[in-house]
Amino acid sequence: MECPNCGYERQPQDSHVMEGVCPNCGIAYVKWKARQEELGTAENQATSLEEPDSFIIEPVLPIWKRVLRRLAAEPEKVDSVSFAGQALIYVAFFFWGWSFILGGIDWQGIGGSFLHSVNLPFHEFGHVLFSPFGRFMMFLGGSLFQVLMPLGLMLAFILQRRDNFAASIMLWWSGQNFIDVSPYIADAKYRSLPLIMGMGEESHDWGNLLRMSGTLDKAQSYAQQWFAIGVILMLISFCWGGWLLYRQFQRLREE
Incomplete structure (x- = not known):
């Protein structure tokens, strides 16, 4: 088995190390993968919450609608x-x-x-x-x-x-x-x-x-x-x- 963390491939002479544990870096494969999935989910949620509205792609409006929107624009401060x-x-x-x-x-x-x-x-x-x-x-x-x-x-x-x-x-x-x-x-x-x-x-x-x-x-x-x-x-x-x-x-x- 290849370690998902360091990439070390388990050898026959590594029989002294418990199954499911990397002989090179010492991580437990299953626990490490679960932890990475948990961190990835949390990061995706945080990114979606922090993503500004400017990144939302809106459909392109017809020219006449864009013109009307521009003509109806108000000053930033009133x-x-x-x-x-x-x-x-x-x-x-x-x-x-x-x-x-x-x-x-x-x-x-x-x-x-x-x-x-x-x-x-x-x-x-x-x-x-x-x-x-x-x-x-x-x-x-x-x-x-x-x-x-x-x-x-x-x-x-x-x-x-x-x-x-x-x-x-x-x-x-x-x-x-x-x-x-x-x-x-x-x-x-x-x-x-x-x-x-x-x-x-x-x-x-x-x-x-x-x-x-x-x-x-x-x-x-x-x-x-x-x-x-x-x-x-x-x-x-x-x-x-x-x-x-x-x-x-x-x-x-x-x-």
Whole structure:
């Protein structure tokens, strides 16, 4: 018999040593094996208890579920002060957003808002940014950059800052920019809106865009579509921000 401990194989001249005992290291084969099995069982139990959850392999979720989980993620730490601040911001943007939604495509209400003056520099920069891509894109670039810039900030808040509430406000801002552009589109046929200093009617973005594309008679329809997109984005931002605040409120109650 070969010793399970030291590997010594019992020889005929080892007859003086009791059967079941290793002549080389002196262990009792049966007792040694029982002891090893006992130690192995205890070690396996301890390992299973100490194994962190990160070692548990979860099934791979579909992309849309992973995206929704990321968009619903809450901050690691929630305190009452930051929650109260976010709640006040939410209420302010909620009522401000509804003032744009209920006002419709009205240049006086939209253009008279101070936010129009905030959007204008981004609009003008869009013309410069897209000018290398031709005259059509130069005219379109102002409105295009105006609505895409807040969406870029939204992605930055989601992916880099991991601040979904701030991202929901950026989505609101993109929706407001769609609404901000809608009176400009509706005015394409008439070119009556005041442009920035030094620019005449020939510089009317949407007047030129729709004339170049032969769709000037559809100006009102396009304006309504841009306005509708803005309303939808705002409503999504309301639901998103409200859900995040509700989850934080639940955590605060539990803590």
